[in-house]
Amino acid sequence: MTKKPLLLGAHCADTGGIPMAAKRAGRGGMQALQIFSAIPKFYNDKVSVKPDRIARFQAALAEAGIDPAHVIVHAGYVLNCATPDEVKWERASVALAKELERSTALGVGGVCFHPGAATDGDRDAAIARVSEAMKRALLAVPDGSTRLLIENTAGAGTTVGRTPEEVGGMLSALPKALRKRAGYGLDTCHLYASGYDLANSRQDVTAVLDAFEAATGESPSFLHLNDSEGALASNKDRHARIGRGEIGEDAFGWLLQDERARGIPCVMETPQENGEPAEDDDTPDRWDVEDLALLRALSER
Numbered sequence: 165m166t167k168k169p170l171l172l173g174a175h176c177a178d179t180g181g182i183p184m185a186a187k188r189a190g191r192g193g194m195q196a197l198q199i200f201s202a203i204p205k206f207y208n209d210k211v212s213v214k215p216d217r218i219a220r221f222q223a224a225l226a227e228a229g230i231d232p233a234h235v236i237v238h239a240g241y242v243l244n245c246a247t248p249d250e251v252k253w254e255r256a257s258v259a260l261a262k263e264l265e266r267s268t269a270l271g272v273g274g275v276c277f278h279p280g281a282a283t284d285g286d287r288d289a290a291i292a293r294v295s296e297a298m299k300r301a302l303l304a305v306p307d308g309s310t311r312l313l314i315e316n317t318a319g320a321g322t323t324v325g326r327t328p329e330e331v332g333g334m335l336s337a338l339p340k341a342l343r344k345r346a347g348y349g350l351d352t353c354h355l356y357a358s359g360y361d362l363a364n365s366r367q368d369v370t371a372v373l374d375a376f377e378a379a380t381g382e383s384p385s386f387l388h389l390n391d392s393e394g395a396l397a398s399n400k401d402r403h404a405r406i407g408r409g410e411i412g413e414d415a416f417g418w419l420l421q422d423e424r425a426r427g428i429p430c431v432m433e434t435p436q437e438n439g440e441p442a443e444d445d446d447t448p449d450r451w452d453v454e455d456l457a458l459l460r461a462l463s464e465r
């Protein structure tokens with residue numbers, strides 16, 4: 165049996181438009197890419213993506229040699245599909261459906277989102293509300309191969325989706341017919357910040373993947389490869405460059421050597437040297453390129 169390929173990439177700057185993000189990824193030798201489909205600090209619950217933008221993005225991906233299935237769209241940060249506030253929940257769930265609609269139109273493999281916070285402290289009810297919002301989004305966008313993916317959180321405040329059980333709970337409450345169009349991904353910084361000691365040993369990394377697999381019935385559909393500025397269990401969501409944070413580079417080697425890291429987008433969301441390149445500059449970020457080379461080397465150790 166041949167090994168699945170390792171698909172490494174980054175969340176690339178989209179100044180000049182998302183086709184420019186694809187060009188930067190291609191020039192950076194990436195096999196995977198993450199983008200926003202709209203400005204992430206807004207709900208964008210009425211924003212659609214225009215056909216010419218879709219065509220230009222897909223053409224840029226083709227030129228970059230990146231399979232659209234290996235592209236992840238990151239949903240807006242403001243969406244809180246766990247909130248007990250009915251008005252906010254309604255808006256967040258409409259916005260989540262819009263995210264899935266835009267991502268499906270772009271033809272990408274998945275759209276990832278942060279599940280949100282149980283601001284009233286009732287975590288079980290919050291988890292049920294996340295499932296309900298996911299169900300609505302999947303029903304609102306019945307066609308297409310883009311999957312709706314939960315991202316594990318750093319565990320700050322009352323955020324839900326920190327543990328395998330919470331992520332598993334969100335997925336298992338979905339109607340069976342929709343379940344295969346949903347999944348989850350793991351962010352290494354969030355794992356570490358929420359108390360999973362990836363830095364300790366290969367066995368610990370394997371155990372985390374095993375626990376999420378046992379609770380959800382599947383392996384992750386993407387990885388966010390971020391080192392952590394915050395200490396273990398600090399609940400701080402502060403990303404650091406690979407090997408320059410509290411996690412350290414060994415853990416990334418252990419993770420990437422696991423079969424479950426193969427064939428899925430593995431993208432960095434780490435500090436960049438130049439987060440805002442000129443609109444017509446398709447040069448990949450130098451720090452991203454350096455850290456991708458490091459990750460590739462660690463995976464082959």
Ligand SMILES: [Zn+2]
Pocket residue numbers: 315351388433
């Ligand atoms: Zn992330």
Ligand SMILES: [Zn+2]
Pocket residue numbers: 351353354401402403
């Ligand atoms: Zn984060």
